[in-house]
Amino acid sequence: MLGWVGAGALVVVGGTLLRAQRQGLLDPRTGPAYTAWQPTHRTGAEAVVAAAVLAASPHNLQNWWFRPTTAADDSVTLDVHDDTSRSLGVVDAHRREAHLGIGAAVANAEVAAPALGFDTRLTIRPRADDDTLLARLVLTPRTPAEPDPLAQAIPHRHSDRGAYPPEEPSADLLDRVRATALTGAAGVDLVWITATDQRQRLGTLLVDAATALTADHGMSVDNAELIRYDHQQVERYGDGLTIDAQALSPFLEVAAQLLPATSRTQGDKSWVRSTRDVHTATARAYGLVVGDRSDPATRVHAGRVLQRLHLALVAEGWAMQHMNQEVEMAERDATLGTADRFDAPLTQFAGGQVIAALRMGRPSGRAVASPRRPLADVLR
Ligand SMILES: Cc1cc2nc3c(=O)[nH]c(=O)nc-3n(C[C@H](O)[C@H](O)[C@H](O)COP(=O)(O)O)c2cc1C
CATH class of the missing domain: 3.40.109.10 (NADH Oxidase)
Incomplete structure (x- = not known):
């Protein structure tokens, strides 16, 4: 016979299991939101x-x-x-x-x-x-x-937000994937930042931008809008940022999914910490895509370059993560008419206007598929 403690434990374990089931911890990345990744x-x-x-x-x-x-x-x-x-x-x-x-x-x-x-x-x-x-x-x-x-x-291409192993890319590899990325592009360039001191300074700028973004209430709220804590939401919407794609420490990942929806400020803190201790600390090179930020055609060309670059890196056994908080904050400062904190340093790094940024390195082993909406929703 179960005593109170045993019965209570059973209820807690049962409740946790139910929540784990709901959150998809027991069957991650299965279900209709992930079928887009299966052979078609x-x-x-x-x-x-x-x-x-x-x-x-x-x-x-x-x-x-x-x-x-x-x-x-x-x-x-x-x-x-x-x-x-x-x-x-x-x-x-x-x-x-x-x-x-x-x-x-x-x-x-x-x-x-x-x-x-x-x-x-x-x-x-x-x-x-x-x-x-x-x-x-x-x-x-x-x-x-x-x-x-x-x-x-x-x-096989997924955003890799984990810790990249220490191996540095060769200049030859960076030249090769850059050429592949830029094939057919107009009005766009790709600048690699590889020197240790430059990487450190750009890393600091990225951490500062993440900190500034989380300190800006409007930015923080909209930044959190598409975070999907709940597996049912993932299946319902087929979009957004899932917890397992953030490559958090195993403890944080389980906590973020099991505890009632983590607060926005907790999420912000965790993101700034990851930016400092993982993303920038293990970036083996940064890529800065240069082009006229305000021109829609240039933006489409730049997006094409980013995707081709990511595919070329994956094809050669490397990984990539887009990192755009510094451009988002450069635009935010301009919109609000406040003193520029990010645009001038970015322009100096790249020798032109930065439209997007990324880091690369060897795969962390933590990258996973993200959900996709059904094809019927996007074919009109
Ligand atoms: C224009 C653009 C900006 C992005 N900015 C970021 C970013 O700042 N940080 C990040 O971790 N991922 C960023 N991403 C990656 C997306 O979050 C990712 O592509 C999306 O969640 C789908 O996941 P997948 O790339 O693994 O398929 C960006 C992607 C694009 C195309």
């Missing part, structure tokens, strides 16, 4: 879109929708739109990151297309009078090619 049975333009949605997007916002139109000669015009109903609020007040995400989706579509039986012709901003139609990809039937290393990397 789809063919034609639908398969191209299925590859496009595996791209990175800011906070996993997936602010894209696609309209394929098939012509009499079987070529398909795939229009890629920015879904302006999906937004990061004040964190991305000018939709710079939203447009970068569209560029990333376009890159995946282009890279996947030849093995799916299409040649591609890309036009960025095909119609000056349509702000949301950011790219048009004409797909012309061809004999399917063997998937190249970039195409093969698509389902």
Whole structure:
């Protein structure tokens, strides 16, 4: 017979197990929100879109929708739109990151297309009078090619926010992946920051930007909006930042998912700590993408460069994490008309206006898949 203590323990354990089940701790990354990562049975333009949605997007916002139109000669015009109903609020007040995400989706579509039986012709901003139609990809039937290393990397690319091992990249590797990333890009450059003292100074700027962002109430609130603590939310929305993709310490990860939704300030503190002790402490190189931040076409090109870079790194056995709090805070200072804290130092590092940033290194082993929305929601 159970005493009170035993019965109480059973209730607590039972309750915790129920919550663990609800939070997906017992079956992480299973369910419809993750099927996009499985090999697809789809063919034609639908398969191209299925590859496009595996791209990175800011906070996993997936602010894209696609309209394929098939012509009499079987070529398909795939229009890629920015879904302006999906937004990061004040964190991305000018939709710079939203447009970068569209560029990333376009890159995946282009890279996947030849093995799916299409040649591609890309036009960025095909119609000056349509702000949301950011790219048009004409797909012309061809004999399917063997998937190249970039195409093969698509389902294996995940944002890696863990601690990168000490190995430094060679100059040769950085040159090679930079050239791959910049293929077909206009108005954009990629600058590597590798010298130890420069990396330290840029790392400090990134930690300062994370600290400043969390100290700004509006930014902090909108930054937390897409964090999905609950597995049921993940399945319901198929978007956002999951706890397991943050590569927290095992204890923090379980606590964040088991305890009632962690407070925003706790999350902010944990993010600043990770930025200081993990992200910047183990960055083996930083990449700064340079281009006109205010120009939508340049943003799409830059997003395409970022995604191609990530695929090229994964194909060569390396990892990457986008890191954009410093550009977000540069824009925030400008919007509020407060003294610039981040833009001038960033421009100095890169020798031009920085539109996005990232770190790279060998994989931490902690990167996992993030949810995706159903294809039916983004095909119109
Ligand atoms: C424009 C852009 C900005 C991003 N900024 C950040 C960032 O500052 N920090 C971060 O950890 N991830 C950042 N990401 C990565 C996204 O959060 C990630 O792509 C998304 O959650 C989907 O996960 P996946 O890349 O593993 O598929 C960014 C991605 C894009 C495209």
